[in-house]
Amino acid sequence: MIGTLIAIGIVLFAGAASYHYEKERIKQITKETLLFRIDSFEQYLHLMSASNIAMRNAMRSHYQLARQGDLTNHILDSLAFFEQYQVYSLPEVYNPADPNYLNGTLTIAGEVDINSPNLRHELTAAISLNEQLAVYVGEAKLALWTYYISKQKFVYILPKLPLNQYQFSESLYLKPFWQQLEPQSNPEGRQMITDLYEDSAGQGLMVTIASPVYYRGDFLGVICVDVGIDYLQSVLRIGEAVGESVLIDENGLLVATAGEPSEGKKSNIVYLPTAQQWLELDSSWVYAEEIKPGELYFVHSLAKTELMLAAIRKSLTVWLLLLLGCVLSYLAYSQYCASVKHRQLMLIDPLTKLYNRRGLEILVTPIYAHLARTQQYAAILLIDIDKFKQVNDTYGHGIGDEVLKSTAKILNRTNRKSAICARWGGEEFMVFLQAATPNGAMLVAERIRQQVENNTLSAQNLNITISVGIAVTQGEMTFEMLVEQADSALYQAKQNGRNQSVLFTQHI
Numbered sequence: 001m002i003g004t005l006i007a008i009g010i011v012l013f014a015g016a017a018s019y020h021y022e023k024e025r026i027k028q029i030t031k032e033t034l035l036f037r038i039d040s041f042e043q044y045l046h047l048m049s050a051s052n053i054a055m056r057n058a059m060r061s062h063y064q065l066a067r068q069g070d071l072t073n074h075i076l077d078s079l080a081f082f083e084q085y086q087v088y089s090l091p092e093v094y095n096p097a098d099p100n101y102l103n104g105t106l107t108i109a110g111e112v113d114i115n116s117p118n119l120r121h122e123l124t125a126a127i128s129l130n131e132q133l134a135v136y137v138g139e140a141k142l143a144l145w146t147y148y149i150s151k152q153k154f155v156y157i158l159p160k161l162p163l164n165q166y167q168f169s170e171s172l173y174l175k176p177f178w179q180q181l182e183p184q185s186n187p188e189g190r191q192m193i194t195d196l197y198e199d200s201a202g203q204g205l206m207v208t209i210a211s212p213v214y215y216r217g218d219f220l221g222v223i224c225v226d227v228g229i230d231y232l233q234s235v236l237r238i239g240e241a242v243g244e245s246v247l248i249d250e251n252g253l254l255v256a257t258a259g260e261p262s263e264g265k266k267s268n269i270v271y272l273p274t275a276q277q278w279l280e281l282d283s284s285w286v287y288a289e290e291i292k293p294g295e296l297y298f299v300h301s302l303a304k305t306e307l308m309l310a311a312i313r314k315s316l317t318v319w320l321l322l323l324l325g326c327v328l329s330y331l332a333y334s335q336y337c338a339s340v341k342h343r344q345l346m347l348i349d350p351l352t353k354l355y356n357r358r359g360l361e362i363l364v365t366p367i368y369a370h371l372a373r374t375q376q377y378a379a380i381l382l383i384d385i386d387k388f389k390q391v392n393d394t395y396g397h398g399i400g401d402e403v404l405k406s407t408a409k410i411l412n413r414t415n416r417k418s419a420i421c422a423r424w425g426g427e428e429f430m431v432f433l434q435a436a437t438p439n440g441a442m443l444v445a446e447r448i449r450q451q452v453e454n455n456t457l458s459a460q461n462l463n464i465t466i467s468v469g470i471a472v473t474q475g476e477m478t479f480e481m482l483v484e485q486a487d488s489a490l491y492q493a494k495q496n497g498r499n500q501s502v503l504f505t506q507h508i
C-alpha cells in the first residue's frame with residue numbers, strides 16, 4: 001500500500017516536474033523563433049526601406065539631369081492618346097531586345113498638357129528608373145509592385161501591365177501611399193509604411209513602403225514599393241512557435257496575421273513596450289518588439305491554455321514512461337514477493353508453521369560450518385511426542401494435529417533467541433542451539449519438556465509428554481553425525497521410560 005502511494009507520488013512529482021520543464025522549454029523555443037521572425041522582418045524592412053530611399057534619390061537626380069537637358073529619352077516621342085481609356089501611354093512592347101522596351105507601364109491622365117517641359121522632365125526621370133525598379137519585382141520577387149506616382153497625374157508602374165487592365169486614375173490620390181505621404185500629412189517628408197489596404201490591381205492585401213520626392217522644396221510625387229501580405233504572413237509562420245504572431249501599426253490596426261488577413265481590422269492584441277521579455281497577462285503570455293519605431297510592431301500572444309496543452313502533449317511521453325516504469329516495477333515486485341512466498345512455503349511446515357527439515361538444513365548448514373570452524377559449541381535437541389500413536393488412535397487425527405501445533409507453539413515460546421526450531425518429520429521436532437554447552441542444552445531441553453508436561457489441551461483435558469535426545473559438539477563431527485547422536489540419546493530416553501531428556505554420551 002505504502003509502496004503504491006510512493007510510486008504514485010513519484011509519478012506525480014516527476015510528471016509535474018516534466019510538465020513545468022516543458023512549459024519553460026516551449027516558451028524558450030518560441031522566443032527563439034520570434035527573435036528569428038523579428039530579425040527577418042527587420043532585415044527585410046531595412047533592405048526595402050533603403051532601396052526605396054535609393055529610388056527616391058535616383059528620381060530626384062534624374063529629374064535634375066532631365067531639367068538640365070543632360071537626360072532625354074526619345075521613347076517619349078511615341079506617347080499616344082488612347083481614346084477608350086482617356087489616357088496617354090507608350091506602345092506596349094513586350095520584347096526586352098527592343099530599344100523601346102520598358103519593364104513597366106506608363107500612363108498619363110488624358111487632360112494634361114503632354115508637351116509641358118516640366119512634365120516631360122519628370123516623365124524622363126521616372127522611366128529612367130526602369131532598371132532600378134525592375135530589380136525588386138523581377139527574379140528576386142522582393143516586392144509585388146514598384147512605381148512612381150506624380151502630382152502631374154501620371155504613374156509609371158512595374159511589372160508591365162496591359163493598358164486594358166490598368167490606367168492612371170485620380171483614385172490613386174486617395175490611396176494610403178498618397179494620402180499619408182503628401183505634404184499636408186507628412187510635412188517632414190518622411191518615408192512611411194502604410195496601413196494594410198486592398199490592391200487596386202487585384203493582388204490582394206498589401207502594405208506600401210513609400211517616400212515622397214521633393215525637388216528644391218517642391219513636392220513632385222511618391223515612389224513606392226508594395227509588399228504583399230503573403231510575404232509578411234510567411235515570415236509570421238517561420239519556425240515552430242506556440243501561439244500567434246501579428247504585426248500591428250501604431251493605431252493597433254492589424255497589418256498582418258499568420259491566419260486569414262483582413263483590411264482595417266482592429267487587433268485585440270496591443271503593443272506593450274514592457275513585453276520585450278515574456279510578459280504575463282491574465283490569460284496569456286505576450287512577447288513584443290518594435291519593428292519600425294512609431295509605425296510597425298511585432299506582437300506574439302501565447303494563450304495560457306494553449307501553452308498548458310502543448311506542455312502536456314510534450315510531457316506525455318515522460319508521464320507514460322513513468323507509468324510504464326511503475327507498472328513494470330510493481331509487476332516485478334509482485335513476482336519477487338510471490339517467489340519469496342513460494343520459497344518460504346517450500347521451507348516451512350504448513351501445520352505447525354515451523355521450518356521443515358529442508359528449511360532447517362538450509363538455515364543451519366552455514367551456521368554449523370562457522371561454529372565447527374571456530375570450534376564453538378553447537379547442540380541439537382531431537383524431540384519426540386510420547387505415545388503419539390495412542391493420541392491419534394484415541395482422539396482422532398485432528399486432535400493429533402492440535403497436539404503437534406500446541407507443541408510447536410511451546411517450542412517457539414521457550415527456546416532461546418538464537419535457536420532454530422523445526423518439525424523434523426511426523427511427530428518429531430528439532431531445536432538447533434548455537435553456542436550451547438551440554439549443561440545449557442540440557443537446561444533448554446528440560447524447560448521445554450516441563451512446559452509440554454504442564455500444558456493441558458483444554459477440550460480433551462489431555463496432557464502429553466515428550467522425550468528429548470540431546471547431542472552437543474565443538475566442531476569435531478558433521479551435522480549428520482550429531483543428528484545420529486541425538487537420535488541415539490532420544491532412543492535412550494524412550495527406553496528409560498519417556499518424558500525425560502537424555503544427553504548423548506559414549507556410553508549410550
Ligand SMILES: Nc1nc2c(ncn2[C@@H]2O[C@H](COP(=O)(O)OP(=O)(O)OP(=O)(O)O)[C@@H](O)[C@H]2O)c(=O)[nH]1
Binds near residue numbers: 399400404427
Ligand atoms: N495426527 C497426526 N499424526 C501424525 C502425523 N505425522 C505422523 N503421525 C503419527 O504419529 C505416530 C507416530 O507413532 P510411533 O512412531 O509409532 O510412536 P509413538 O506412538 O509416538 O510412540 P513412541 O514414540 O514410542 O512414544 C503415527 O501414528 C503417525 O501416524 C501428523 O501430521 N498428524
